[in-house]
Amino acid sequence: MTNSSSFFRSILSRTLLEGMLGILIFFGIWQLARSIGLLVVLPGPIEVIEGAPAMMSQANYLLSWSNSAKRVFLGFAIAVVLAIAIGVPIGMSRKLKEFSFPVLEIIRPIPPLAWLPISILFWPSSELTMVFLTFLGAFFPILINILAGIDSIDIRYIQAALSLGAGKNTLFWKILVPGALPSLFTGLTIAIAITWEVVIAAEMASGDNGLGFMTWQSYMSHSMVGILVGMLSIGIAGLISSQIVSLIGRKFMPWLKK
Amino acid sequence: MIMNLLTNGEKLRFLKLNSFLGGADEGLLMAIVEHASYVEFEKNTFIYSRKDRADNFYILVEGQVGHPEVQAAEEQFSIAPTINVPGQLFGFAAIVQGMPERIISAHCEKVTKALVIDGLWFQNLCKSYQEHGFDLLRTLARAYTGHEHRIAGRAGWVSIRNVGKVYDPHGKAVVAVEDCSIEIRPGEFVAIVGPSGCGKSTLLNAIAGFDSITSGVIYLDGEIVNKPGDQPVPGPDRMVVFQNNALFPWATIMENLICGPIAQGKMNESEAKKKAQDLLDKVGLSDIGDLYPAAISGGMGRRVEIIRALLNDPRVVLLDEPFRGVDALTKSVTHNALLELYDLTHKTVMFITHDLEEAIYLADRVLVMASRPGHIKQTIQVNLPRPRNLKLLSSPEFLELKEEVIEAVHDEAVKAFISGEREHA
Numbered sequence: 001m002t003n004s005s006s007f008f009r010s011i012l013s014r015t016l017l018e019g020m021l022g023i024l025i026f027f028g029i030w031q032l033a034r035s036i037g038l039l040v041v042l043p044g045p046i047e048v049i050e051g052a053p054a055m056m057s058q059a060n061y062l063l064s065w066s067n068s069a070k071r072v073f074l075g076f077a078i079a080v081v082l083a084i085a086i087g088v089p090i091g092m093s094r095k096l097k098e099f100s101f102p103v104l105e106i107i108r109p110i111p112p113l114a115w116l117p118i119s120i121l122f123w124p125s126s127e128l129t130m131v132f133l134t135f136l137g138a139f140f141p142i143l144i145n146i147l148a149g150i151d152s153i154d155i156r157y158i159q160a161a162l163s164l165g166a167g168k169n170t171l172f173w174k175i176l177v178p179g180a181l182p183s184l185f186t187g188l189t190i191a192i193a194i195t196w197e198v199v200i201a202a203e204m205a206s207g208d209n210g211l212g213f214m215t216w217q218s219y220m221s222h223s224m225v226g227i228l229v230g231m232l233s234i235g236i237a238g239l240i241s242s243q244i245v246s247l248i249g250r251k252f253m254p255w256l257k258k
Numbered sequence: 259m260i261m262n263l264l265t266n267g268e269k270l271r272f273l274k275l276n277s278f279l280g281g282a283d284e285g286l287l288m289a290i291v292e293h294a295s296y297v298e299f300e301k302n303t304f305i306y307s308r309k310d311r312a313d314n315f316y317i318l319v320e321g322q323v324g325h326p327e328v329q330a331a332e333e334q335f336s337i338a339p340t341i342n343v344p345g346q347l348f349g350f351a352a353i354v355q356g357m358p359e360r361i362i363s364a365h366c367e368k369v370t371k372a373l374v375i376d377g378l379w380f381q382n383l384c385k386s387y388q389e390h391g392f393d394l395l396r397t398l399a400r401a402y403t404g405h406e407h408r409i410a411g412r413a414g415w416v417s418i419r420n421v422g423k424v425y426d427p428h429g430k431a432v433v434a435v436e437d438c439s440i441e442i443r444p445g446e447f448v449a450i451v452g453p454s455g456c457g458k459s460t461l462l463n464a465i466a467g468f469d470s471i472t473s474g475v476i477y478l479d480g481e482i483v484n485k486p487g488d489q490p491v492p493g494p495d496r497m498v499v500f501q502n503n504a505l506f507p508w509a510t511i512m513e514n515l516i517c518g519p520i521a522q523g524k525m526n527e528s529e530a531k532k533k534a535q536d537l538l539d540k541v542g543l544s545d546i547g548d549l550y551p552a553a554i555s556g557g558m559g560r561r562v563e564i565i566r567a568l569l570n571d572p573r574v575v576l577l578d579e580p581f582r583g584v585d586a587l588t589k590s591v592t593h594n595a596l597l598e599l600y601d602l603t604h605k606t607v608m609f610i611t612h613d614l615e616e617a618i619y620l621a622d623r624v625l626v627m628a629s630r631p632g633h634i635k636q637t638i639q640v641n642l643p644r645p646r647n648l649k650l651l652s653s654p655e656f657l658e659l660k661e662e663v664i665e666a667v668h669d670e671a672v673k674a675f676i677s678g679e680r681e682h683a
Contacts, residue, residue, distance in 0.1 A: 154504070156500050156502075156504040157504060157506060159466075159468050159492065159498065159500075159504070160498070160500070160504040160506075161506075162467075162468075162491075162492040162493075163466065163492045163493065163496070163497055163498055163570075164494060164517060164518035164521055164522075164566075164570065165493065165494050165518060165521045165522040165570075166521055174517070178506070178508035179508070181508070253508070254550075255507055255508045255509070255510075255550040256552075
């Protein structure tokens with residue numbers, strides 16, 4: 001047993017080390033580029049690392065995180081609920097699909113940010129505007145993937161279930177839901193990334209707090225380090241969100257091959 | 259006592275009295291007349307007993323024969339408890355297959371005189387009369403099969419009568435199957451072979467209840483399970499094992515196996531688990547209960563699917579090319595597993611395959627299906643002893659059968675090949 005646990009530990013650190021090596025090489029190339037004379041506009045990684053603690057210790061840094069995260073979470077959650085509520089009936093009824101699909105297909109290509117002017121006019125507060133845009137960003141990928149997931153269920157599973165004596169309820173909960181779950185989670189993974197993009201852009205355009213706003217502020221106040229710290233924070237936030245979705249996925253779908 | 263006191267003319271007269279043979283071809287009847295012997299049986303003797311080998315069938319000339327096991331005559335095609343009308347036929351078992359056991363006995367209640375005809379000889383005679391002969395055999399088989407179901411209480415009598423399926427009848431009108439009739443006896447293992455696209459799967463789907471039919475009727479144990487205009491309903495009495503794993507990927511093997519009986523309320527969870535584990539042990543898969551289907555190999559998956567089907571106590575098990583694409587070694591292991599389970603449970607099995615050797619090795623009867631339109635071209639009886647073992651594969655009987663089947667299939671395969679090419683040209 002001790003052999004295997006130390007083996008695993010060594011594997012873990014190997015993967016970790018390789019990952020860290022990759023990051024270091026990235027920083028190295030960045031620093032090198034600066035030293036040669038390229039990328040003069042940007043600060044080097046050393047400067048960023050030096051300036052970061054100062055930025056992060058400011059009071060509103062953590063607040064920015066929570067404000068952005070709140071919007072992401074809210075918009076995403078509403079998108080999931082609505083996408084399931086709309087997607088499942090459409091996926092199961094051909095008539096409904098024929099009615100609703102054209103409408104959805106016209107709205108879908110409109111990028112969330114194109115909705116900004118209308119949202120500002122429509123929603124009473126800028127907070128609601130941003131949540132609305134976030135919702136729009138997440139909604140369509142999840143919906144499309146739910147529809148694809150329902151479609152992709154092999155008819156033989158349904159036939160087998162019917163032969164085994166499954167009723168309508170069992171068919172839905174025991175066949176349709178697990179069958180569509182992998183596609184749903186693909187949709188969630190895509191959507192969470194889009195959600196962050198939309199939030200940041202919306203904050204830059206019309207927000208007054210949050211990570212995006214913070215980055216924009218740094219630009220306004222000519223703090224290059226601030227911009228980069230802001231960007232890195234956003235990147236890390238996105239990474240953490242995707243990992244959470246991934247972990248939840250693995251919990252819900254234990255049968256997927258590791 | 260063999261007596262030669264009937265002229266051919268008189269024999270012919272008695273044959274024609276029979277409701278089945280009365281309308282048959284003169285030539286056929288004359289051949290029977292030539293062949294049949296005329297025998298007198300003493301009162302209170304048994305002409306044949308239950309479990310005897312069924313060699314001959316009989317046409318009553320005079321006297322009375324009783325079937326003690328038969329309760330009451332039912333519909334037109336069933337067997338009466340007493341045979342006392344001249345021309346009546348008894349001893350059906352001999353007509354249906356070369357060597358089944360008698361399921362009822364024939365007891366002479368009076369001095370009885372009858373024409374004795376060898377069953378196997380009669381079958382071959384009918385085959386030489388092509389369509390007409392087949393029709394006759396089929397009608398006789400229906401009487402026997404239904405009777406076997408009612409008397410012996412065996413379930414799983416599948417009766418496919420004049421079934422046809424036309425896809426898109428108002429559009430392209432593709433005739434998948436036309437006028438197909440098959441009688442499958444309870445507990446029989448029937449294999450259907452034929453070229454791709456000849457309608458084998460269509461038939462299977464119709465029996466299973468996944469697809470409708472446009473003409474004819476399908477009965478299971480005398481009840482209609484599919485007829486034109488019906489929206490057929492699948493059910494656990496007709497379980498299907500598919501080509502690629504239809505095991506639910508999101509459930510463990512054990513969950514897959516027990517979901518059927520639990521969903522139908524037939525067993526509780528612990529009972530079902532025990533039964534499932536039992537069967538898993540029998541086919542050498544004791545430890546995989548907690549794995550997901552993605553973690554087991556194709557060959558294992560097939561065995562699991564067969565067990566899943568059997569756990570639902572179906573009346574008939576339908577297998578649609580279940581071992582297609584499985585490598586030869588795994589295939590023979592899986593074959594033996596299937597045969598073990600068959601010997602254990604003796605369910606009626608309908609097995610579709612491309613592999614002719616597989617068909618002969620597993621089945622009691624091989625039906626050769628032709629395409630365009632799909633219909634049964636030929637039936638080949640497999641009289642190899644059970645339990646089957648791999649040594650049989652090189653026995654002369656097996657090779658003879660293989661030749662027979664290959665010959666029957668070859669023409670159809672070429673035809674299908676050519677017409678397939680024409681379609682895409």
